[in-house]
Amino acid sequence: MKRRHLLSGLAAVPALALLPGCAALSSNDAPVGTGDLGLVVERARGTLALVNTSSRTLLAEIGGLGDLSHASVVFSRGGASAFVFGRDGALTRVNLLSRRITARVLQAGNSIGGAISQDGTLVAAQNYTPGGVKVFDATTLALVADIPAVVNGKASRVVGLADLPGNRFIFSLFDADAIWIADLSERSRPVITKIENIGHQPYDGLVTPDGRHYIAGLFGEDGLALVDLWDDKPRARRILGGYGRGEAPLPVYKMPHLRGWAVAGRQAYLPAIGRHEVLVVDTATWQETGRIAVAGQPVFVIARPDGRQVWVNFAVPDYHQVQVIDTKTRQVVRTLQPGKAVLHMEFTPRGEAVWISARDDNRVSVIDTQNFTTLATLSMDAPSGVFFTSRAARMGF
Amino acid sequence: MKRRHLLSGLAAVPALALLPGCAALSSNDAPVGTGDLGLVVERARGTLALVNTSSRTLLAEIGGLGDLSHASVVFSRGGASAFVFGRDGALTRVNLLSRRITARVLQAGNSIGGAISQDGTLVAAQNYTPGGVKVFDATTLALVADIPAVVNGKASRVVGLADLPGNRFIFSLFDADAIWIADLSERSRPVITKIENIGHQPYDGLVTPDGRHYIAGLFGEDGLALVDLWDDKPRARRILGGYGRGEAPLPVYKMPHLRGWAVAGRQAYLPAIGRHEVLVVDTATWQETGRIAVAGQPVFVIARPDGRQVWVNFAVPDYHQVQVIDTKTRQVVRTLQPGKAVLHMEFTPRGEAVWISARDDNRVSVIDTQNFTTLATLSMDAPSGVFFTSRAARMGF
Numbered sequence: 001m002k003r004r005h006l007l008s009g010l011a012a013v014p015a016l017a018l019l020p021g022c023a024a025l026s027s028n029d030a031p032v033g034t035g036d037l038g039l040v041v042e043r044a045r046g047t048l049a050l051v052n053t054s055s056r057t058l059l060a061e062i063g064g065l066g067d068l069s070h071a072s073v074v075f076s077r078g079g080a081s082a083f084v085f086g087r088d089g090a091l092t093r094v095n096l097l098s099r100r101i102t103a104r105v106l107q108a109g110n111s112i113g114g115a116i117s118q119d120g121t122l123v124a125a126q127n128y129t130p131g132g133v134k135v136f137d138a139t140t141l142a143l144v145a146d147i148p149a150v151v152n153g154k155a156s157r158v159v160g161l162a163d164l165p166g167n168r169f170i171f172s173l174f175d176a177d178a179i180w181i182a183d184l185s186e187r188s189r190p191v192i193t194k195i196e197n198i199g200h201q202p203y204d205g206l207v208t209p210d211g212r213h214y215i216a217g218l219f220g221e222d223g224l225a226l227v228d229l230w231d232d233k234p235r236a237r238r239i240l241g242g243y244g245r246g247e248a249p250l251p252v253y254k255m256p257h258l259r260g261w262a263v264a265g266r267q268a269y270l271p272a273i274g275r276h277e278v279l280v281v282d283t284a285t286w287q288e289t290g291r292i293a294v295a296g297q298p299v300f301v302i303a304r305p306d307g308r309q310v311w312v313n314f315a316v317p318d319y320h321q322v323q324v325i326d327t328k329t330r331q332v333v334r335t336l337q338p339g340k341a342v343l344h345m346e347f348t349p350r351g352e353a354v355w356i357s358a359r360d361d362n363r364v365s366v367i368d369t370q371n372f373t374t375l376a377t378l379s380m381d382a383p384s385g386v387f388f389t390s391r392a393a394r395m396g397f
Numbered sequence: 398m399k400r401r402h403l404l405s406g407l408a409a410v411p412a413l414a415l416l417p418g419c420a421a422l423s424s425n426d427a428p429v430g431t432g433d434l435g436l437v438v439e440r441a442r443g444t445l446a447l448v449n450t451s452s453r454t455l456l457a458e459i460g461g462l463g464d465l466s467h468a469s470v471v472f473s474r475g476g477a478s479a480f481v482f483g484r485d486g487a488l489t490r491v492n493l494l495s496r497r498i499t500a501r502v503l504q505a506g507n508s509i510g511g512a513i514s515q516d517g518t519l520v521a522a523q524n525y526t527p528g529g530v531k532v533f534d535a536t537t538l539a540l541v542a543d544i545p546a547v548v549n550g551k552a553s554r555v556v557g558l559a560d561l562p563g564n565r566f567i568f569s570l571f572d573a574d575a576i577w578i579a580d581l582s583e584r585s586r587p588v589i590t591k592i593e594n595i596g597h598q599p600y601d602g603l604v605t606p607d608g609r610h611y612i613a614g615l616f617g618e619d620g621l622a623l624v625d626l627w628d629d630k631p632r633a634r635r636i637l638g639g640y641g642r643g644e645a646p647l648p649v650y651k652m653p654h655l656r657g658w659a660v661a662g663r664q665a666y667l668p669a670i671g672r673h674e675v676l677v678v679d680t681a682t683w684q685e686t687g688r689i690a691v692a693g694q695p696v697f698v699i700a701r702p703d704g705r706q707v708w709v710n711f712a713v714p715d716y717h718q719v720q721v722i723d724t725k726t727r728q729v730v731r732t733l734q735p736g737k738a739v740l741h742m743e744f745t746p747r748g749e750a751v752w753i754s755a756r757d758d759n760r761v762s763v764i765d766t767q768n769f770t771t772l773a774t775l776s777m778d779a780p781s782g783v784f785f786t787s788r789a790a791r792m793g794f
Binding site for chain 1: 663
């Protein structure tokens with residue numbers, strides 16, 4: 001299955017000739033769907049592992065993806081195509097049913113993620129080098145819009161990119177202390193709304209599950225920036241200002257990932273940077289309502305789809321552990337050790353299981369979220385991110 | 398595409414021989430997914446219309462489904478199979494890619510809906526005649542569990558069936574004033590929890606999107622029953638008691654559908670039975686926080702996935718209208734007339750469009766939810782329910 005493809009700069013590569021095989025047929029000859037498929041990034045060798053979350057099996061490996069360190073994935077509206085954002089600036093489209101690369105463009109020098117529009121027609125990539133956001137047609141990967149993030153003559157790195165209702169994208173400018181909203185209702189003429197005075201050095205962001213609030217973490221100060229996107233003139237306000245005040249900061253081993261921040265019921269569960277704590281915030285007042293002591297510096301803090309549990313993994317040296325918080329009691333109810341170097345966790349669509357990657361043990365564990373038994377263990381090469389097709393139907397993923 | 402199949406009582410029909418065709422291949426030979434597929438019930442002729450919500454087209458019709466009045470549909474975890482609950486007591490499995498019936502059982506005399514378990518392995522049907530719930534294996538349609546709803550020697554009709562986390566199902570007993578929870582963790586030995594003193598004649602129910610609360614409407618009195626499923630010993634409490642008190646009731650032309658009740662942000666929007674009002678309830682206190690006057694007796698009250706809008710259709714004689722409530726201002730911001738006898742509405746997965754069936758105009762309209770333009774009109778024969786595969790990834794659908 002492994003192929004190598006020449007990158008061809010910014011032009012879209014035509015779809016590769018595909019064998020018209022019936023990859024979608026199951027053993028009993030009834031065609032199977034894409035709702036229970038997913039991809040695991042095997043970062044060391046530029047390969048994606050195709051998995052099925054019903055049978056809990058590894059179906060195939062798809063190679064030739066390039067540099068997949070810190071890679072992320074979004075899915076087409078139909079679920080058959082994945083768009084892979086590589087650290088090397090490549091945007092690659094993979095068909096999960098034919099198990100082949102169908103298009104690939106080198107769109108930047110250094111990229112750290114992307115998003116797909118509400119209607120599935122546009123794919124956006126956020127870039128470190130040269131900065132800015134590029135928007136592509138999901139069908140052809142042709143460039144639709146180029147949005148340089150230049151403020152006062154200086155290009156900024158872009159982080160925290162997410163989709164919003166109405167074919168809009170929101171993102172943060174790390175070097176320009178700003179949050180921008182790009183409206184691509186007219187796809188080739190994006191209308192940019194710029195929000196300033198947000199705080200210093202936004203390093204990542206997320207949209208709440210209802211698409212109403214955008215939160216950017218601030219590297220340059222103790223607190224976060226919150227934007228209510230339902231306001232007529234959205235602006236940023238500071239939340240959790242000085243949450244670590246008066247205490248000596250610990251060295252930060254790994255920046256938390258904000259996209260994984262959890263909104264469970266009325267509370268948001270947020271990783272405290274450089275602290276062994278998860279912060280709890282009321283999403284109406286945006287005031288802190290509690291802190292939960294955990295086993296290390298949290299990286300991903302993710303709610304089970306029903307919000308009853310929040311799962312947390314950690315930065316080195318505590319990254320062999322995963323903790324489960326019961327959101328009713330706000331207690332840690334379970335500490336698991338699913339392997340060395342736990343990098344990511346992904347819930348099945350309705351949350352009966354969670355898939356956890358342990359890079360240095362070369363395996364992904366499937367854990368029952370009700371009784372914490374291990375349902376399956378899949379051998380993979382240095383697995384990192386885990387992405388299921390059910391993300392296609394959700395905002396902010 | 399139309400076939401007729403003999404019903405064979407309660408035994409599962411073996412999967413039909415299928416042509417090993419490549420129904421899943423798109424025009425450019427890249428296989429397509431199932432994430433943007435859906436079914437529209439053409440109730441008069443026992444036919445399902447297969448649609449694609451990306452291209453907004455009718456792909457095919459699948460016949461031989463029997464009596465589809467009041468039919469409903471749930472989807473397999475993978476998205477390729479639909480389970481159709483017919484009024485005549487038939488449970489039929491249809492493959493959306495081969496566009497054929499793959500299994501069919503006559504499981505009751507009179508059925509009004511069903512649900513699929515969290516892990517997708519079990520399909521449950523709720524029955525009027527002979528009452529009770531039957532649970533089937535999703536792969537074979539073999540009977541797994543038969544749960545008669547008998548109280549004091551009398552069989553009860555079952556309504557308001559929904560899935561809960563942990564392969565449980567919850568449902569209401571219309572004739573026995575009870576709510577039961579069936580835990581199928583051990584699939585052939587269901588454990589039943591019975592909740593009594595819930596109020597008189599529960600006629601339908603829903604689970605909130607987070608799976609935490611179950612609400613049953615009461616036909617026999619003015620109010621609703623609420624169960625907090627996170628309680629150690631779940632019990633029912635009355636909410637909105639006497640919401641129509643002191644006013645002469647209007648004749649009720651059609652019972653509202655509770656499964657469509659909308660939870661948007663912290664508020665639930667509920668149809669007032671026999672009144673031209675939508676009730677607004679705070680989901681923390683479960684106290685009424687407002688009423689919104691609308692054009693008729695509401696039937697479905699459904700939130701757009703982001704919760705910013707709530708769409709309402711109406712009972713006769715106002716069922717040519719649909720109204721849109723802005724949840725920020727709680728004002729009706731638009732009144733549409735999408736056709737005669739509007740029976741159902743379904744949002745696309747991320748809510749950029751809504752599909753509305755107008756039975757007596759034999760058409761389904763696709764409406765842009767941001768600017769209310771009509772994006773497409775599809776001709777269909779007496780369309781009623783509209784069901785998209787994205788339901789597979791959600792609780793309570």
